[in-house]
Amino acid sequence: MARDNEELLRRAQEFKEKAAEAEQRAARGESVINQTLAELQSLKERVAAAEAKEQQAQHVALATKEKLVETEQLVKNTRNRSEAELQQKESEISSLAASLNQLSMRLRVSAAALFAVVGLGAIFSTGKFITWDWLQNHPNRLGLYGCAILGTAVCAVVNFGRK
Numbered sequence: 001m002a003r004d005n006e007e008l009l010r011r012a013q014e015f016k017e018k019a020a021e022a023e024q025r026a027a028r029g030e031s032v033i034n035q036t037l038a039e040l041q042s043l044k045e046r047v048a049a050a051e052a053k054e055q056q057a058q059h060v061a062l063a064t065k066e067k068l069v070e071t072e073q074l075v076k077n078t079r080n081r082s083e084a085e086l087q088q089k090e091s092e093i094s095s096l097a098a099s100l101n102q103l104s105m106r107l108r109v110s111a112a113a114l115f116a117v118v119g120l121g122a123i124f125s126t127g128k129f130i131t132w133d134w135l136q137n138h139p140n141r142l143g144l145y146g147c148a149i150l151g152t153a154v155c156a157v158v159n160f161g162r163k
Contacts, residue, residue, distance in 0.1 A: 112160035119152030 123145065127135070135141060 108160045112156040115156040115160060116153055119156065120149060123148045123152065 126132075135144065138144065
């Protein structure tokens with residue numbers, strides 16, 4: 001019996017050692033589990049933060065895309081308006097240029113006619129204010145008058161004709 005007692009004591013001691021060793025392994029396992037749980041919690045928090053940042057980035061990207069589309073539409077509308085205004089201004093400019101050409105032509109013709117009338121008046125009235133005997137007695141007096149008239153007309157055309 002003493003042997004059995006010793007054997008039982010030895011076995012009890014072995015069980016105690018094994019139990020202590022199991023408790024140590026359980027404590028180490030528990031610390032590893034706690035550490036793993038802490039790491040897992042940290043990872044979950046980092047994933048949640050990353051997801052929040054990703055959602056914010058997606059929101060910013062969506063808002064930026066909407067702004068870009070809006071800006072492109074605004075640029076397109078502005079370009080269309082500018083092109084329409086440009087065409088309108090070009091048509092106004094061409095209309096004004098045509099009116100200017102027409103008025104310029106009328107002014108030149110009027111000035112040429114006025115110059116010719118004044119020149120002819122000067123030619124025909126010269127004999128009344130200044131007496132040139134040689135002109136009154138010249139055999140080609142009508143030819144000289146004709147040359148003066150043609151000279152006046154040529155001067156009018158040269159000075160006021162189409163440019």
